[in-house]
Amino acid sequence: MKILVPIKRVVDYNVKVRPKADESGVDLNNVKMAINPFCEIAVEEAVRLKEGGTATEIIAVTVGSSASQEQLRTALALGADRAILVETDIEVEPLAIAKLLKGVVEKESPDLVILGKQAIDGDNNQTSQMLAALTGYAQATFASELKIEGEKALVTREVDGGLQTISVNLPCIVSTDLRLNEPRYASLPNIMKAKQKPLDVIEAVSLGVDIEPRNKTLKVSPPPVREAGIIVETVDDLVDKLKNEAKVIT
Amino acid sequence: MSILVIAEHDNEEIKASTNNVVTAATNLEGDIHVLVAGSNCSGAKDQAAKISGVAKVLVADSPEYEHCLAENIADLIVAISADYSHILSPATTNGKNYMPRVSALLDVAQISDITAIESSDTFERPIYAGNCIATVQNSDTKKVITVRTTAFDAAQNDGSAEVVDLQESHNLGISEFIKEEIAESDRPELTSADVIISGGRGMQNGDNFKILESVADKLGAAIGASRAAVDSGFVPNDYQVGQTGKIVAPNLYIAVGISGAIQHLAGMKDSKVIVAINKDEDAPIFQVADYGLVADLFTAVPELDAKL
Helix, strand or coil: CEEEEECCEEECCCCCCCECCCCCCECCCCCCEEECHHHHHHHHHHHHHHHCCCCCEEEEEEEECHHHHHHHHHHHHHCCCEEEEEECCCCCCHHHHHHHHHHHHHHHCCCEEEEECCCCCCCCCCHHHHHHHHHCCEEEEEEEEEEEECCEEEEEEEECCEEEEEEEECCEEEEECHHHCCCCCCCHHHHHHHCCCCEEEEEHHHHCCCCCCCEEEEEEECCCCCCCCEEECCHHHHHHHHHHHCCCCC | CEEEEECCECCCCECHHHHHHHHHHCCCCCCEEEEEEECCCHHHHHHHHCCCCCCEEEEEECHHHCCCCHHHHHHHHHHCHHHEEEEEEECCHHHHHHHHHHHHHHCCCEEEEECEEEECCEEEEEEHHHCEEEEEEECCCCEEEEECHHHCCCCCCCCCCEEEECCCCCCCCCEEEEEEEECCCCCCCHHHCCEEEEECHHHCCCHHHHHHHHHHHHHCCEEEECHHHHHCCCCCHHHEECCCCECCCCCEEEEECCCCCHHHHHHHCCCCEEEEEECCCCCHHHHCCCEEEECCHHHHHHHHHHHC
16 A cells, blocks of 8 residues: 655744734744644654555655755655655645645555645645545545555544544545644654655646635734733632623623 | 525534624625535524524435535535635534535635635634734635634524525445544533633543533533643543634633643633633743632632632
């Protein structure tokens, strides 16, 4: 079984991001970049399927500028066998990414595509579902458990009220939720080995799809600030304030 | 052109998130239609027809829609999409599942998780876990949108819409529902509760959540948790409030033993009144709390319980 794992380069999750002073965008000067946490979970799941003997090859892919090679190397260090960069300097939206990934799916014919449910920059939560639509494959989003059983994948999904289990035909698209697994750290020898693994670069234009943005960001502003309130000394004070000042309990 | 709202329901009942989305839709121009796709869903259909501001309810009642499988629902929505300028759903796990599939099939971008509508093509949405608010203008002819339900009030239920049965069958046959484990509870749902009491890592274990239950019973509150509490296995993931869990905005949010990581604040900072109980006076949760109590939760919560 061949697994394709699309990943994304994003601002490191520890960085507190702020809008630029003129509100023209997000201030990304000199911030630390990293592989999107949900994508790391996707890589880990693929590696576990390979270690368990289900998968034979793992291909990491990303769409972005040449700087994204850094995150592909991370995926290779975590256990992917080879990597593909679909290179473009356009700020691509989920629909465009899904179209480009469809091109990669057609070339590589994976049995399974695993990707993060959402990137922590745009918080869109769209790419996996869109890729499923464009390829005509079934989708199993927000996965907390994944089992391959013959020609089907049995996937437990995190849904609002609890858990839902579905069975989907392969090939399929799976998007990862947080509890699917706990990703490993790349060991130093694996980081060194990753430098020797193949990383192909293909130009986004060569895939012949429309990747022009459909959304224009007019401004990026800070969220409304919530002022700190008061510290009450006792539980009695608290109950009194809630009853008589905030009037939220009776 | 009209506006299509996809109803969130469990076949028997309409979820309040549908009413929130109808309110959002009233900011746009055009009749509002609500699609109820389910199986044996006449209960949900009747309730949808009562939502104020809705002109028409479209019902697709067929076994393949029973569990809201994305493949089948998306094909249904695409099949009836021609007359609509905007298609909206709540940003629930269902909406997040099928809506991007709809967008891609229609070859339009999706605008996720909107919190305000400026005009028919311009919307506000949080990015970077709510640390920035982006105003985006979309150039597609049809807008596919998911709505952050806490940003819009729920529409009332005193309407009487026309009901139309659809004869649409869409079963791609590539996915199958196996089972569901939905927590049964007499408490209100997190996303629509007026009062929420949440526990964090400070609760120490799952058993200790019992002391929150007693307070919750008195206040008619839902019980939530921080990601730290979920990751530590104290409570199931569907309790989780935060960027990666549920986004809530009740009238009263009581955070107990929660330090206030950015990812938790992203899920609850729009609550009307926030109370924090934590023994660490430097905990970031106090920076957003209206009322802070620096105390050991194991003495403060039982005392609070006794005084309510």
